[in-house]
Amino acid sequence: MTANGRKMSLRMFSRFSSAMAGLLVTQPAFAHEQAGTVGGLVSGLLHPLTGMDHLIAMVAVGIWGAQLGPPAIWILPITFPLVMALGGVLAVLRIPLPMPELVIALSALLLGAAVAMRLRLPFAAAAVIVAVFAIFHGHAHGAELPGSADPLAYGVGFVVATGLLHLCGITIGTLTRWPAGERLIQGLGVVIAVLGGYFLVLSLGAAV
Amino acid sequence: MNIRFGRGCLFVALLIAQPKMAEAHIVAARLGDFYAGALHPLTELQDLILWAAMGVLAGSLGAARGRWLVLLFPLGLLAGFTCGRAFSIVSLSPAADAGTILLLGLLLAAAIRLPTALLCAIAFLLAAMRGATNAGDLAPENDRLLFATGLACAGYASITLIMALTLAFRRADADSATAWRAVAIRAFGGWIAAIGLMMVGFAFAS
Numbered sequence: 355m356t357a358n359g360r361k362m363s364l365r366m367f368s369r370f371s372s373a374m375a376g377l378l379v380t381q382p383a384f385a386h387e388q389a390g391t392v393g394g395l396v397s398g399l400l401h402p403l404t405g406m407d408h409l410i411a412m413v414a415v416g417i418w419g420a421q422l423g424p425p426a427i428w429i430l431p432i433t434f435p436l437v438m439a440l441g442g443v444l445a446v447l448r449i450p451l452p453m454p455e456l457v458i459a460l461s462a463l464l465l466g467a468a469v470a471m472r473l474r475l476p477f478a479a480a481a482v483i484v485a486v487f488a489i490f491h492g493h494a495h496g497a498e499l500p501g502s503a504d505p506l507a508y509g510v511g512f513v514v515a516t517g518l519l520h521l522c523g524i525t526i527g528t529l530t531r532w533p534a535g536e537r538l539i540q541g542l543g544v545v546i547a548v549l550g551g552y553f554l555v556l557s558l559g560a561a562v
Numbered sequence: 563m564n565i566r567f568g569r570g571c572l573f574v575a576l577l578i579a580q581p582k583m584a585e586a587h588i589v590a591a592r593l594g595d596f597y598a599g600a601l602h603p604l605t606e607l608q609d610l611i612l613w614a615a616m617g618v619l620a621g622s623l624g625a626a627r628g629r630w631l632v633l634l635f636p637l638g639l640l641a642g643f644t645c646g647r648a649f650s651i652v653s654l655s656p657a658a659d660a661g662t663i664l665l666l667g668l669l670l671a672a673a674i675r676l677p678t679a680l681l682c683a684i685a686f687l688l689a690a691m692r693g694a695t696n697a698g699d700l701a702p703e704n705d706r707l708l709f710a711t712g713l714a715c716a717g718y719a720s721i722t723l724i725m726a727l728t729l730a731f732r733r734a735d736a737d738s739a740t741a742w743r744a745v746a747i748r749a750f751g752g753w754i755a756a757i758g759l760m761m762v763g764f765a766f767a768s
Contacts, residue, residue: 371571391607428742431749432671439756443763499764506607509760513753 394504398511401495402519407458407553408491410546412516414465415484416523417539421469421530426477430484431520435513437485441492442509446500451493456557458494461487462550469543472536491516595705599712602696603720608659609692615666615754616688617721620681621728622670622747627678628725631685635721636714638686642693643710651694657765662688664758670751673744689717 402408419430444451451457465487467473475483495512502508526542529535603609616635620628645651666688669676676684696713700706732743 371568371575428745431745432752435752435756436671436759439759442756442760446760446763446767448767496760496763499760500767504607505764506611506757506761509757509764510607510611513756513760517749517753 391504391507394502394507395511397498397502398508398513399515401498401508401512402491402515405494406549407455407462408494409519410549411458411462411465411487411491412519413523413526414462414469414543414546415487416520416525417469417527417542418465418473418480418484418523419520420524420527421472421539422474422477422480426480427524427527429477429481431517431524433481434484434488434520435517437488438492438495438516439509439513441489441494442496442499442512444489445493445496451490453557454490454494456554457487457490459550459553459557461490463547463554464550466543466546466548466550470540470547471543472540593708595708596712596715598704599696599709600716601712602699602709603692603713603716606696608663609696611663611754611757612659612666612688612692613717613720614724615663615670615751616685617724618728618747618750619666619670619676620685620721621725622673622732623676623681625725625729627676627681628729630678630682631725632718632722634682634686635689636718638689639693639696639717640710640714641686642690642695643697643713644693645690646694646697647700647706651698653695653698654691655765657762658691660758660761660765662691662758664755664762667751667753667755667758671748671755672751673748685721 402412415430415434419426441451464483468475495516499505499508499512526539529539603613616631620631666684693713697710700709728747732747
């Protein structure tokens, strides 16, 4: 075989090998939303995490609960998901709530302000405020449930994600034991309130 | 040298491109239906949630009350499986599953000290419901006895393991309602109840 012939063969083999390797490492395109239980679970887990207004409000609830101390710190994790689920049921039953986006933004603003000011309301009053906001947040998440790939898996994902966000807030809230941590948390409350205000302005702009 | 390397690559690529089942496991042999029965409930989210909630509830009530479930739960699965086959139950209403999830979640969240007899009755009924549902998915070519044995063994192993883990987590000093371990178990119940509540709503909406 001539030198040119060898070069040609070598090129052919290398291209063929590349093509075979390309075929062997093929994966599904995943151009569409995931299907089945995994798809439902992933969309449920991501739903509370991808909405910044939801995320900061849930963390703020946990921090405020930690600031309020007992019994809020241990009653809120038990009852909060249940009250949120109540909002989810309203959405599933197609019962609308007034101005949901506006109230969700308002929740971030007020809960952030409560954390920043170390607002110490009586437990019953704090529980009512949190419950009202929880219903609106649950409504927003629950509206996606009937259309999800697997409604049960979506419900599991959304409840777990919300609970973990809440837990994250409570963990951050334990910093209140130290003076520097308390100031840090109050600063975080200001950031949450400012973001809530921003979302509120956006919601008002959309409403107008 | 390069041509040899190219040929070698081509040969390896062709070998990899012809994958076959290994047939190295007994699941493909005559005991396969046992594994099918054992694995079937672990592929259903309803079973996973309900079994976990039942195990945690029994474990949270202590070993003295929960130990009856080690026997009753697999027996309930077998009873439900037998009834499911006898009466050709394909599946139970989604509202029944959702209602059971809600009930177990609420019992856990409220930390109600259920009497042993009531706990056993709930566990047996739940197991019977799930046994009947699992029987509905049995294919004609499956061996019923092996499938049912696998299902009962999975029920026995799962409920015992979950109860033991809960007992170990709870510890004897977690009897106070505000101890963080007790709160964590009740929070888990709150999550389960929330899932059940939404599914009840969904069952009635659809």
